[in-house]
Amino acid sequence: MRILYLLGLCFGAALVLLFLGRAGRLGRQKAAVLALAWAAAGGLGLTAAVLPSGSLYGPAVTHLEAPGPAASGGSAQLALTFDDGPYEPFTRELLDVLREKQVRATFFLVASQAERHPDLVRRIVADGHTVGVHAWRHRDFLKLDDAEKRADLTRARAVLERLTGRPVRYWRPPHGFRDPAAMQTARDLGLTVVTWSTAPRDWTGIAAGDIVRRVVKEAEPGAIVLLHDGDSPYYRASRQPTVDAAGPLIDTLR
Ligand SMILES: [Zn+2]
Structure with a gap:
């Protein structure tokens, strides 16, 4: 599974939750909190993948250990x-x-x-x-x-x-x-x-x-x-x- 799909799912879930909140199918506050959580998870996953210092998926060396x-x-x-x-x-x-x-x-x-x-x-x-x-x-x-x-x-x-x-x-x-x-x-x-x-x-x-x-x-x-x-x-x-x-x-x- 490509991680881009997973991250897309996170952001997609956030949008669906916001929509459900606006449509009255879910409490607005609850929908907003859940949407924020999914968006945050997606954002965290994305930054870990692209930031040089991201370590969520494993360590990356960014500095010399003993200059x-x-x-x-x-x-x-x-x-x-x-x-x-x-x-x-x-x-x-x-x-x-x-x-x-x-x-x-x-x-x-x-x-x-x-x-x-x-x-x-x-x-x-x-x-x-x-x-x-x-x-x-x-x-x-x-x-x-x-x-x-x-x-x-x-x-x-x-x-x-x-x-x-x-x-x-x-x-x-x-x-x-x-x-x-x-x-x-x-x-x-x-x-x-x-x-x-x-x-x-x-x-x-x-x-x-x-x-x-x-x-x-x-x-x-x-x-x-x-x-x-x-x-x-x-x-x-x-x-x-x-x-x-x-x-x-x-x-x-x-
Ligand atoms: Zn290159």
């Missing part, structure tokens, strides 16, 4: 994460910036795209970055049935483990959307769900300077920052502003 000096000797006050790649030429250019700045990041890859660019995947691993799974194809998991969710995530992780030669332990759901079935699949695959605490909305085409300003303004110690080196599913948009923001952002945060 501070990393084992490598570098600073790990916050985590830069990049979604939807690999995507030429932006992933390659971003990797150049990260290498120059000696910063390691996490890339949540779209596995079907990774299959087209195995060289970029190898470069991500060789440069010491972490690869997480985003999806096989970039779809809204709330709109998939349970079997489709399981098939997508299972295939995506298997492909990324083959391409990287390493276990893949982290999952960022497309759009951050997840429901109980998706969370159960992640648990079965041993994946930790990682969302974010800071999203400068770089996918909206804002300038590099605005990306830097938004992150610097919002990011507290331990923040997980959501950025995009890819443009799934169509791969049309430029990610140049994100690439251009990476260097100044790192310099400012240091």
